[in-house]
Amino acid sequence: MSRGVVFAVVKNQAGVARAMRRLRRMGISNRYIELLTEIPYPPTLIGGEVSDTRLPWFTAAGLIGGLLTGLFLAVGTLLLYPLIVGSQAILSPPVVVIVYEITILGLVVMTFVGFVYENRIRRDPLRDWVVPANVDGHVLVVQVPPDMVESRVREALLEEGARILPVEEPERTRPEDDALVIEREAQ
Amino acid sequence: MARLPNWARLPRYSRGPTRGLGHDPVPEAERPLVRQGHGEEFGPGSVLEVQDAVADGRIEDVPPTEQELEEMDAALDGVVLRSMTRIGPGYLLLALVLGFGTLSLFGAWLYQIFQGIGVAGINRPVFWGFYITSFVFWIGVSHSGTLISAILRVLNVEWRRPLTRGAEAMTLFSLMVGALFPLIHLGRVWKFYFMIPYPNVRELWPNFHSALVWDLVAILTYMTSSALFLFMPMIPDMATARDRTTGIRRRVYGVLALGWRGSQQQWHRLHLAMKVYTIVIIPVAVSVHSIVSWDFAMTTNEGWHSTIFAPYFVIGAIYSGVAALITVLIFVRRGLGLQEYITKFHFDRLGLILLAVSVIWFYMFFAQVLTNWYGGNPVDRELEELHIFGAMAPLWWFMVAVNVFLPFFTLWFKRVRRSLPAMVVITVLINMGMWIERYLIVVGSNVRNHLPFDWGDYTPGIPEIIIAGATFAMFAFLYVALSKALPFVSLWEVKEGWRLDKWRTQGISEEETESVEEPQPAAPLPSTSEAGEAAT
Structure with a gap:
């Protein structure tokens, strides 16, 4: 079960922009979205600078x-x-x-x-989800806000040409993530 | 106007092995540079002709398509990751030979430890010989890798992208080699801990006024900074390697990737950290070689006690470092099959830098010699005569020939800068000259020191010769060994450069940007456990 998280794969930067635009229109802010890419994207492509760092x-x-x-x-x-x-x-x-x-x-x-x-x-709820390696495109991890239905987010992303991936639980994946999982479970 | 196909001019730094090839590059001969029927023809290997033609406006600059970029990404990953995993017999033989060379270094050092420092040729009045010469030389070589990389990053020079990793690795490896020499030179190496500041029953701390303690601290700082400067931008590539390998390699790269996922936050942090390192590492690099020069300049020996010594050493270090970088890159390019990414264009640019640095170095060298000569101090005069007309004259003139005249009369020519065999010969000779320059400085001022009754000669001992020579094998061995563990081209930086090039030439279409304003969150972000409970 996905537990309120949607993994979507978009093919290129235009796809990223379309999907982000749609999510914004639905009222989902940057805090709920994590865009995973092989190269850094300029802030203009993703709707502003990500600056949450200590x-x-x-x-x-x-x-x-x-x-x-x-x-x-x-x-x-x-x-x-x-x-x-x-x-x-x-x-x-x-x-x-x-x-x-x-x-x-x-x-x-x-x-x-x-x-x-x-x-x-550092604790980051979006980071706890393990993204499958070698997907063909950019991955959007969307934490569905509590006041929103998950299926609506999925449908919206599908309409924008994204491909939805099955959500993989962290426990079943890479050994290097074990420490993180154990820590999370302990809390 | 002729129209270039996208892939032909794509990366300014390479033609890119793209065209529907999966992960296998197409042989150069099979890749014509111009579409059929567009008039202008360029032969294989004429990347620079293409660049010139684009600059002259003879052919049109056509940015790549998204599809072509993806093909280039895949090809780059393929070439670099394959070079990390394939181990052929030629590689094994080379590693074996260099490994034997490295072992001979430690063998000779062990022999010296058991026999005592007397087996080395250092003796009154020459207490600093081959070991300190090699120390200064290797610290000098280490200088340029990081410095060049940092300066090119600060100036945002795009062609740096495929080179920076190799340059930064050169700094770390040569520092590792150079840092051995103070230990070897100590003789009783187990006394090294005297230099470490720690509370002890004798209530003795290192003398922080001593230039030798400055050396220890500066090299420690530089080595740490250089290692992190090399490692940080490698993290995304470690994650790429983690995701494309299996077994033990996957586990190791997984640990080294430090949980990298490629989120925009992580990219932001990486950029921030690299900004800090890039700015900080430049003064650190300058300070390190200044401090090495002060080992000499803080004494009252003739030939050493000079205010110009710090900048003279710094520029000398950059000079030998740039030359070494060119040599190393030529071999790395050939050995790892990176011809498509490290092109003659890069050597052309590095050759120009080398030429400029050689002229500045000559200015410093001339100022130093002129001041010593003109001052009329009898010992200074004697030292200069020893260099120019005396027993050291063959070395001095060789050094002048290869460090002053050779680069000046060759590197002006584009054809020379783009000829890799010529560049290997020139850069190796320059570094031979720079080693000799250090030898003349270190030993010269000892054999003609400020106490004329104490003048003498120096002949290196066999262990000194073996150790000094074997360090070159050790340096090469570190490169060869780690070339199978580390991606020697920064994958993400090259890919980013391709995109930036495209965006710069083509602009970013509205379709590709996200312009909707950030909405205010309706509710706080739930923790994962809350989300999980809600779902179940």
Whole structure:
């Protein structure tokens, strides 16, 4: 049983535009639709920028965390454990090099952590559905809103030339999704 | 005006093995470039003639159809994924030879560890020899892959698309090779942990004022950034590989794909992350080679203590890196059968970049030599005389010949830049010259240092020669081994480039856009469990 989700395959970008337009007219917003493609599509083709991401926060956290770590290592340790050598300052400007490199390291690593978090860990109801691989076209995953009948969505998409796929439960599919499924079931 | 068939000019970077061929490219000879009866004829392999003709307005630019794009996508997937899965006897033999070369490196290193650093030729007054020369060389080679890729991305240069993956991989592999040398040079490699900052009972921390500690941190940052810069845009291609392979490969690519589905949100995040990396990696790359140069410039040795050293090293690194990139791409193109995607057009453009960089490098080199010479410091003079007229003169003149005159008198010519054998010879010679340049800098200022009573000579030991030579085998081995694991052309970026090219030349029709305004949601999005309960 599909449990309120419709998988539709559309052939090309014109098909995507037609289907999206129809779904919008039915009152289904972007939040309920996920378009899966092999290449990124310009926002104009899909009705606006998709901007729901916390990635910049991770990047900013990495920047600040890296800066603090760099300052601790390059300045803090020198002050906490001073190495007194005649005619040389305990602390001098060249430590900027270390602070800079570690700041960048923090930024780079945390951006990646944020990306993994958003793709793998962050809860997203539409992501729980596993799309069959190698379908010939672009896949639209539509979460049918509670106030709408699923068959209406199917019919509308069929009228726009889409092909409806059977919905595959996540439990039966790829092993790499197991962790996600187990986590969802536990909740 | 002649009309080109769509597929003939399609990707600016290739002719594309399209035409109803499923996944098998049609031999070049069977693909005429112009429709019958349209007058103008182009022979096989004349992609550049076609591009020139389009630019001159002699033939019409016809964008591809949706159907042709899909055929090209399938062909690209076929070529790249097939190159990852087919292992022939030639490949095995090459991997075996290079693997043996790599083993010889570790064998020689083990011998040195057991016998002591005395088996190497480094001794007073030359404490930095082949190892540090190779270190500087490989860090230099690493410089260009990521830097070129990032700069081309920032400038949105379309022809970069099939090249970036190979360039980024070159950075990572050469960094892996280069980072070995400080360890090898340590002699007592187990003392390496002295460099790592950690709380310890001796209350001793690394000296963060030391340029050698800067090196460690900079290389760590650069290696991490380069690895992620290579990996992030590979994630969608890992998902493609996951969906088209079976068994253990599918499981491995599944893990590496990080749950990629190709949703527009994921694309948005990827673009955002790549924007961050692209902007950040450029100053990181510049800082790394600047810091390598400061290993030298922070001393008071003649020939090293120079304010120009950082930019001089950076431009030298870009120079040797671009040359290495061209060499590597020529072999990768041939070895993985990517002739349709990495074309002579790319080598023409890279050749122009190489020419420009060679001129800038010459300017820096000349400024350095002139300043040393004109300053009149006796040790500086002695050092320059050693280079130009003394025992090092054959090396110095060879370096000048291949790094200054060779590119200048060859790369101006389009015919040379598009001749792959010529480009292999030129770029290999340039890198030989760049290795020698590093040798002259590192060893020269040691044998003629600022204490004349301590002048001497240097002869490398056998382990040094083996290790320095075997690093080339190791670099090639990493490429050969991982070419069967990683897609060496960025599939999605090339496909995206084709679409963008089409949209740019043809425009986006109203039919293809979604212009209805976003409706306000009537109710909050239910969780999956709620939806499931409702359905059951």
